[in-house]
Amino acid sequence: VPTDSTVYDMIAGNLLKPLDLSKTPNFANVSPQLKKPPYDPTNQFTVPYQWGTIGIGYNKKKVGKTITSWNDMFDYQGTVAWLDDERAMLGIALKLLGFDPNTTNADEVAKAADYLKTHAANLKVIAPDDGQDRLARGEEDMVVEYSGDIFHLIADCKCDDFAYVIPQEGTRVWVDNMAIPATAPHPDLAEAFIDYVLDSQVGADISNFTAYASPNQAAIDDGLIQQSYLSNASIYPNATVTKSLFYVVSSPEIAPIFTKNWDALKATLQRNP
Structure with a gap:
């Protein structure tokens, strides 16, 4: 699959x-x-x-407000985890900067990496695909994660503590x-x-x-x-939200640019699990 x-x-x-x-x-x-x-x-x-999508899962009680934007996450005063997905995270930053998330321009990808670096003050960890578990354990208040993983958490906890949102600026589908x-x-x-x-x-x-x-x-x-x-x-987005979503386009030209910048960013931030 x-x-x-x-x-x-x-x-x-x-x-x-x-x-x-x-x-x-x-x-x-x-x-x-x-x-x-x-x-x-x-x-x-x-x-x-x-x-599905990659968006923001969060603890509603700890965050204390409805999250609607990537800026809500980057500006949050509590703890945050990013997903270790170079194309998603750099793609989101590219979109916020007004660039194509699938750009082949190395300078634009470098600017996206710099954007993430300057918005990492609340970043506790760049995590593998376990954001839902980290939320459940209370390790972070907000995570970047796959939609279904967060909805599984919501169903399993039988509580009203957690939410998932597709940020209004758009994200990876x-x-x-x-x-x-x-x-x-x-x-x-x-x-x-x-x-x-x-x-x-x-x-x-x-x-x-x-x-x-x-x-x-x-x-x-x-x-x-x-x-x-x-x-x-947030599971079946409407037409307006769908227009803000982007597929990842992969090619031998694109992949090394993203990998180089993502690896360098992770080495700089040192936010390993």
Whole structure:
């Protein structure tokens, strides 16, 4: 189940087998907005499995106000954790500076790294994908994290302590995908499984469990998605919010620029877990 940015590398490396969409009729259930994505413009190799955003999860009681902006996080007087995701964090800074989050301009990426460095006064840690656990333990008041992870925390705690927000300036949208390895011994079986996952009820069951957004428009139209999730604009953003989201575009030219600046920033800040 490769995520969108990984698909670029897998296609370039001839690691994926082309799909025969005639064998996956339930592909018709996929939302039009999630078909033909930038990382696979003809869906030759992938179909979407789950999608979501990277935003701010926070402890409402400790923070004491509704968070709406990245500036709310950067200006917060308590403790904060960033996600160790170079394309998300630098992309967010680029967007705040008015640059393309997928720029190939090294100077612009360096400016984004400088922006993060000068807005790290409240940063306690640059964490792996465990922000939800850090919130639950009370280690930080606010974290940059995947949407579904925070909604899992909200469901599991059976409390009203936590919230997730897509900041108004926008953020990274990601899509995890189903794909078949180029060397798969039973590709017909794999395509049958993909078609099964794309069934509207199966797709709804998965998203109702993961708390991530379903790419299955039929599941949405048939009322199979849990209403508390479907009505939550931080899981299923409206058209205005959707326009503020950005995909990560990956290429051999872009990747080293981001990695170099992110590694240097982490070495400077020394906020390791």
